Amino acid sequence: MRTLLIILTLALPPAVAAEDTGIVFIGGGDWGLPIVQEDTGAPGRVDDFLLDVRQVTNGEFLDFVRAKPEWRRDRAPGIFRDARYLSHWPKADALGEGNAAPDRPVTRVSWYAARAYCREIGGRLPTMTEWEYASEKQRETLGVAPEDYAHELFSWYANPGAGALRPVSQGPAPGLGIHDLHGLVLEWVEDFQLVLGRGDDIDLLTGSCGDTARFLPEFDEAHYATFLRFQSRSNYQPDTTTSTLGFRCAYDPE
């Protein structure tokens, strides 16, 4: 029996270990964002970091709000959240059905609220570079072709709020052991306001195709799909809350 257990343990993929702790280690490396900010000539570098396997759920956020009542929707100062903050919950301290159920990703949270949550549990929001790096490593690990990645994203981004949200982390964690990087809800990153190049006076939302092309080192579908994600980030204010925007936390290695 003991032997069998050991064999079973050895046979488990690393993702399962991450599933237990809820946090996955992402090894760093040389890497630059797929959207050009400015070519400084120096290769980008991502340090090792830890990332939540799952998006933060309503249930987890309710625990936070109970521990930190200053983040209740009826108490959080207006500077930290817009009027729709947690408005899908039936009460300020109670969950409900559907998208307000405990196992659904929390949405309608501002950047300030997401950061306060992560800080409370000893983490932080991932940086944009970390998030994008995890996404790219996940794609590589899964062996998803760039065109397939693009097509999946196009169909999701075309209608991100379609229908009811499913629970987070259904089934085994794919790739690096991370659930729902794409396809459930979009996610806050720490430095979402840095989507543009250095001082470029360009509006990503209304930029021409020429502007778009300037940000893409390679003009293919996959880069364009990624660009759409950057474009959506450029539309947020730090107090913004939407039904399609949640978050997960990151951590520095000990």
Added chain:
Amino acid sequence: MKPFTLTLMAGTLLAAVTQAETPNSGHAGHDAHAHHTPMLAEPVEHGHSLFHLDAAWQTQAGQVFKLEELAGRPTIITMIYGSCTTACPVLVNDARRIDRAAPDAIRDELQVVIVSFDPTRDTPERLADYAADYEVDPKRWQFLHGDPADIRTLAAMLGVRYRDNGDGTFDHSNVVTLLDAQGRIVERNEGLARPVEPIVEALVKLRASSRAAGMAAW
């Protein structure tokens, strides 16, 4: 001490030059610091108090400081980093120009807060040197060192974008902001070496409206 003095001189010179050449240009000084590109500021539309940010900062004197301590009097606030030799000295000088242009009775009560993006290098000791070089009133001027997460939060509240380039430099928006006595944003001046009048006039108006409301103070 030397580098700070040089920085200060460079900044003052730059301010003088850009002011003389383009007094009304929206982005005065743009070309003067080509290796340091400003980032456009975010629009700020909220009317809420910044005093909600419950962060513990450290002043150049090494004392713990909370933004709510600014309550009761107006404040000029801007964000810089100490090893910046281009835009930042101009921003600090802009705050000082506003301070000097304000009527005496207002200046006596005006507070100025300079917050560093760079907590690693801008220790309170270093900020003390920096403050000394600017020869400003240490009772009214605070140079703040803070936690990286709090710096990012404050920047978001002020609509200031910045990026750590990893080589000791930061890209950032150039904004000087006036807060009222309740910590709300009253006026923002984006750019370098901009005319001081809009903020000085806003200060005078704030004073007048609090007087009209029968308040002795702000």
